[in-house]
Amino acid sequence: DAEIASQALGIVLTKRGKHLGEDIQMCGVPIHAAQxxxxxxxxxxxxxxxxxxxxDPAEAKKRGSKSVVKRDVVRLVTAGTLTEDDLLPARASNFLAALSMVRHGEADFALAWADVSTGETAVIDLPANVVADELARIDPVELLASEATRMALAENHVILPAGLLVKVDPDLFDSExxxxxxxxxxxxxxxxxxAYxxxxxxxxxAL
Structure with missing residues (x-):
């Protein structure tokens, strides 16, 4: 991750210590410029x-003078989950979309989308041949779909935009x-x- 961030941001890649004989790569930015x-x-x-x-660092010290203060992931930031005004793009909406498929002989599809920053949410049922047009109309910044859904659409000559597609586990689309x-x-x-x-x-x- 440090190597990827270093290349993407044009910042210096450093190292600190070793793990299993390998250098631990690091890169950092000033906290005031993090956004x-x-x-x-x-x-x-x-x-x-x-x-x-x-x-609290004081709690960590109780485990020993060299104990590391506990840290945890508190948020996963993606293009479709932004809420801060200074991070949102200058566009009318910032939609996160999800495309589902249920097979009853023929495949039935539905597309849901939401703007996390405003709460605007919608969902529609649609056939495969209008999926591309509907995505172009909504213009989402991220699209959640399973590999099975992508392949079913490809069989109908509908190619999901690779730059938007986030492949997720099909269990995410379990209707119950x-x-x-x-x-x-x-x-x-x-x-x-x-009612849906x-x-x-x-x-x-899935959203």
């Missing part, structure tokens, strides 16, 4: 894990689990998952 570098990484299509200190996630996100009094088709539930729940 600018984060914006550049996202613009280049990278997904960034933000780690923060989750332990999706219904639970939808209720958890919106509330049963706001959204009734049973299975593909639509799967796509919306």
């Amino acid at each position: 600018d570098y984060l914006k550049k990484l996202i613009a280049l299509g990278h997904r960034v894990a933000v780690c923060e200190q989750v332990e 689990k999706a219904a639970e996630r939808i209720v958890g996100a919106f509330g049963a009094e706001v959204v009734d998952p049973s 088709s299975r593909p639509s539930r799967a796509a919306l729940g």
